Amino acid sequence: MAENILVVDDDRAFQGMLVEALLDKGYAVDTASSSEEGIEKAASGEFDLILHDIKLPGMSGLDALPHLADAAPGVDVIVMTGYASKDSGVQAMQKGAYDYFTKPFSLGEMEVVVRRALEKRRLQRELAALKRRGGQSPLDNIIGQSPAIQAVKERIARVAELNTDVLIMGETGTGKELVSDTVHAMSGRASGPFVKVNCAAIPENLIESELFGHEKGAFTGAGAARQGKFELAKSGSILLDEIGDMPLNLQPKLLRAVEQKQAERLGGVKPVKYDVRIIAATNQELEERVAEGAFRSDLYYRLNVATLLLPPLRERKSDLPALAEFFLDRANRRLGTDIAAISADAMEVFYNYDWPGNVRQLANAVERAAIFCTASTISATDVDQAFSNKQSATASDALSLPGAGLPLKEALQEYEKTLIANALREAGGVQTEAADSLGVSAKNLWNKLRKHDLDPNAFKG
Numbered sequence: 361m362a363e364n365i366l367v368v369d370d371d372r373a374f375q376g377m378l379v380e381a382l383l384d385k386g387y388a389v390d391t392a393s394s395s396e397e398g399i400e401k402a403a404s405g406e407f408d409l410i411l412h413d414i415k416l417p418g419m420s421g422l423d424a425l426p427h428l429a430d431a432a433p434g435v436d437v438i439v440m441t442g443y444a445s446k447d448s449g450v451q452a453m454q455k456g457a458y459d460y461f462t463k464p465f466s467l468g469e470m471e472v473v474v475r476r477a478l479e480k481r482r483l484q485r486e487l488a489a490l491k492r493r494g495g496q497s498p499l500d501n502i503i504g505q506s507p508a509i510q511a512v513k514e515r516i517a518r519v520a521e522l523n524t525d526v527l528i529m530g531e532t533g534t535g536k537e538l539v540s541d542t543v544h545a546m547s548g549r550a551s552g553p554f555v556k557v558n559c560a561a562i563p564e565n566l567i568e569s570e571l572f573g574h575e576k577g578a579f580t581g582a583g584a585a586r587q588g589k590f591e592l593a594k595s596g597s598i599l600l601d602e603i604g605d606m607p608l609n610l611q612p613k614l615l616r617a618v619e620q621k622q623a624e625r626l627g628g629v630k631p632v633k634y635d636v637r638i639i640a641a642t643n644q645e646l647e648e649r650v651a652e653g654a655f656r657s658d659l660y661y662r663l664n665v666a667t668l669l670l671p672p673l674r675e676r677k678s679d680l681p682a683l684a685e686f687f688l689d690r691a692n693r694r695l696g697t698d699i700a701a702i703s704a705d706a707m708e709v710f711y712n713y714d715w716p717g718n719v720r721q722l723a724n725a726v727e728r729a730a731i732f733c734t735a736s737t738i739s740a741t742d743v744d745q746a747f748s749n750k751q752s753a754t755a756s757d758a759l760s761l762p763g764a765g766l767p768l769k770e771a772l773q774e775y776e777k778t779l780i781a782n783a784l785r786e787a788g789g790v791q792t793e794a795a796d797s798l799g800v801s802a803k804n805l806w807n808k809l810r811k812h813d814l815d816p817n818a819f820k821g
Contacts, residue, residue: 362388363478364406368398368421369413369440374463378411381467382474395424403431408481409474414441414448422448425455436477440465479514498545501538503686504679508671512539519666520546525618525638527603527663529646530670532796533720536641537601539668544597549637552596555589560602560803561791568610569626572617578627588625590617590634597637603663604644605803608654615659638663673715673722680710683719687726688738699730705740713747717796724786724793777812780805781819789820 365382369375370393379389390407392398395416402410410428414421421439428437436458441448452460459473499513519526520543528536528543537556544554562570569578573588589598600606606614617623618638622631640663649655673679684702692699706729715721728746729738780798787793794816795805809816 362386363408364388366390366398366401366407366410368392370416395419395421399424399427399431402428407432407435409477410435410437412437412439414439422451422455425457429456438473479518498542502542503682504676506676506678508676509679512670515668516542524666527667528641531672531718532643533718534670534672535719536670540599540639540641543639549596553593554597555593556599557589558601560605560801561806564607572623572625574626575628590636591632593636595635597639600640602642603640604642604646604649611656611659615662618662673718677711683722684710684726687723691727691730695730697730699733699738700736702738706738706743709740709743780808780814784816784819789816791816
């Protein structure tokens with residue numbers, strides 16, 4: 361069913377041009393020539409968006425905004441004016457307008473804003489329907505109401521229902537895996553499997569077999585044929601996490617899997633077809649990887665169609681209270697504590713921090729602060745302790761450092777092993793979190809775990 365847009369403008373020529381452009385895009389359109397007529401039509405409840413001129417006979421567009429909000433709750437209004445005035449645009453936004461344009465404006469720009477506003481409207485209706493049914497949208501798992509995260513939610517709601525592959529980009533700790541879960545859960549493949557692969561955590565000599573499977577005898581030890589992750593994700597989705605670390609020599613085969621949804625098993629000659637949606641995620645700038653020759657440009661362009669760019673926490677600090685409250689509830693459950701709240705001075709510390717580790721770092725900080733907390737409310741002192749609980753060695757305790765008394769090379773190896781073990785212990789055996797705290801990639805950490813014969817499972821719990 362076409363979305364219905366109301367255009368309120370007394371300039372017949374301009375109104376006709378705008379109506380024609382909207383009809384060409386498949387929208388249903390009605391018109392009004394005054395604010396009073398527009399308010400009356402808006403009250404019918406038939407419209408998904410209103411485009412409203414400011415300068416009109418009788419009631420102005422600015423004065424009409426609160427009346428439109430009462431007549432059509434939840435319907436956004438985009439205001440238009442032929443009189444270039446930044447002040448009028450600011451006033452319109454303050455009175456609740458979704459956006460404003462100064463005539464003459466580009467129809468292309470207007471189309472983008474209209475589409476975004478209608479996507480927001482669709483999302484609101486979907487959430488309202490779920491609440492009426494007593495259900496919960498997967499989007500509710502993405503916490504925050506900041507403009508940055510709301511834009512992400514609106515984009516997810518649109519992209520999830522499309523039958524297209526998705527690229528999720530964002531810094532470490534911004535929630536790429538959570539977003540991938542949400543895309544899958546809101547898609548038509550939600551009832552199918554969701555198979556996750558960390559491309560950085562699998563040794564290079566094994567990743568082809570992991571992804572595409574192998575035939576019997578394909579290599580030493582391959583005593584039987586085995587399905588790969590693409591086959592196991594049949595009728596569902598596959599997450600290729602850390603796609604930027606995909607070995608260059610394997611990227612042509614991955615490109616074929618993305619483009620044609622088929623590839624041969626390792627050691628096989630017959631293509632295996634895939635009924636799968638590909639969701640790729642990375643914390644790297646893939647354009648830079650392409651420029652470095654480490655990532656194929658054709659694979660990048662093929663993946664970079666439906667893209668979700670996640671904002672870092674420092675760009676959505678208004679979400680800090682809701683996020684901190686969520687992580688405090690989780691910490692209480694995990695630790696068996698009963699901390700009621702986070703104090704205002706503790707939140708001030710959070711606001712003044714840049715969060716290089718993003719939401720994941722905030723979760724760890726809240727849990728550490730909960731451990732230090734001895735009252736019913738987390739204080740700034742508890743937060744300061746959480747941030748500074750990594751002890752640094754000084755000259756006075758140098759003799760107690762791991763490896764003291766050994767040759768330099770051996771001492772450094774022993775010290776590295778201890779640092780990695782401590783990071784794993786603090787992260788509860790979660791390798792990605794340990795890698796973040798150490799400032800290395802997950803693949804680099806995996807290699808060091810092998811070198812030092814460390815088992816991350818030994819640090820869980």
